[in-house]
């Protein structure tokens with residue numbers, strides 16, 4: 322199988338299937354998306370939106386606002402989010418770095434973003450793709466990893482290796498949207514436990530169809 326050709330067909334089919342894909346986290350700037358992405362680990366986007374959107378509007382407009390309000394108040398405000406204790410510490414550390422090193426602006430490169438405490442390539446790619454106009458990024462989350470493997474696009478487990486494999490076969494201008502759409506396909510159809518192959522619109526080109 323010509324893998325690049327196979328990937329190109331999948332890119333087209335996914336873009337037809339999910340034409341208006343967008344981030345499930347609500348945000349109005351990179352700072353909000355960065356904080357919400359950190360908070361969304363092992364929690365639902367719906368919960369994070371419910372808690373954070375009113376807080377961004379009323380009190381947390383910048384890293385300084387978070388630091389001024391202080392760790393105790395921030396923790397109290399987000400206590401309905403899973404792992405709120407550790408996440409509070411992570412957010413405070415990020416806000417400190419943003420104010421000390423980046424003049425309170427969220428940086429716009431992979432190296433700078435991943436230099437922030439607790440920010441990995443996945444979170445950095447979310448920011449770069451959604452807020453910085455970078456389309457040559459791949460958000461490797463658990464859904465994308467699973468779908469890419471089932472579609473025969475990678476046989477790697479390590480997220481960085483998956484990213485490398487996908488970057489070799491998907492054109493740079495398509496990478497961000499492909500990862501968003503494949504991730505969505507994983508949430509809606511190609512689920513971890515029971516993929517709905519019967520109702521999957523790419524079952525004719527999927528090497529794992531009806532095998533899971």
Ligand code: SF4
Nearest residue numbers: 511516518521524527
């Ligand atoms: S055919 Fe099945 S395994 Fe393949 S992408 Fe669709 S749901 Fe997933």
